[in-house]
Amino acid sequence: MNLTLELKVLADVGLVGFPNAGKSTLLSVVTSAKPKIANYEFTTLKPNLGIVSMTDYRTFVMADIPGIIEGASEGKGLGHYFLRHIERNSILLYVIPVDAKDLKKEFEILNNELKKYNPELIDKDFAIFFSKSDLMDKELLSELEAIIKKDFKKIPYFIGSSINMNGIKSLKEGLWKILN
Ligand SMILES: Nc1nc2c(ncn2[C@@H]2O[C@H](COP(=O)(O)OP(=O)(O)OP(=O)(O)O)[C@@H](O)[C@H]2O)c(=O)[nH]1
Ligand SMILES: [Mg+2]
Secondary structure: OOOOOOOOOOOOEEEEEOOOOOHHHHHHHHOOOOOOOOOOOOOOOOOEEEEEEOHHHOEEEEEEOOOOOOOHHHOOOOOOHHHHHHOOOOEEEEEEEOOOOOHHHHHHHHHHHHHHHOHHHHHOEEEEEEEOHHHOOHHHHHHHHHHHHHHOOOOOEEEOOOOOOOOHHHHHHHHHHHHO
8 A cells, every 4th residue: 555644734823925025034032033034035944843832832833934926826936736734734824024015915916816726715814914014104004004005905014124124023913913
């Protein structure tokens, strides 16, 4: 008998995003994991896990997975074989950098690639983290937030930066709330 065993990462929160969105950097600032971080696409080639520790002994597990691009379900980029690692995550956190050309389009592409891989994935609870907020000044950020409120109605979202740590505490608390 031949047996194929497949190891699927089991985490509470799975990070989903385009390459270079800041997923690994986020994992590195909210957990003690030390994933490789670099300013080029597809730095992460396999999932990384970390434990987010909060006050009152609260903890949850976060998984950083490789970046996804349009066409991943047809094998573009790293393909989508690693998406099996988010099948068992309780919730998904889409990571979209604030300097993305079109926030909504980026979200829709990611969502669509997930759906093509496994329609059940998009039935999971999810939230969006708009990353790299340090790249924008206050004024630009408030303009952006107005757009987000209009384009992402009812979707829980967070805005923050892994560089200056703005918004990271609210992100952790928000994820905890969704998980519980
Ligand atoms: N300004 C700014 N840069 C950031 C932030 N987070 C990450 N970066 C930078 O963005 C680049 C990509 O970061 P990674 O964390 O490697 O991105 P990733 O989403 O894991 O990328 P892949 O592994 O390729 O999917 C690096 O140069 C980081 O230093 C942030 O909050 N602000
Ligand atoms: Mg990475």
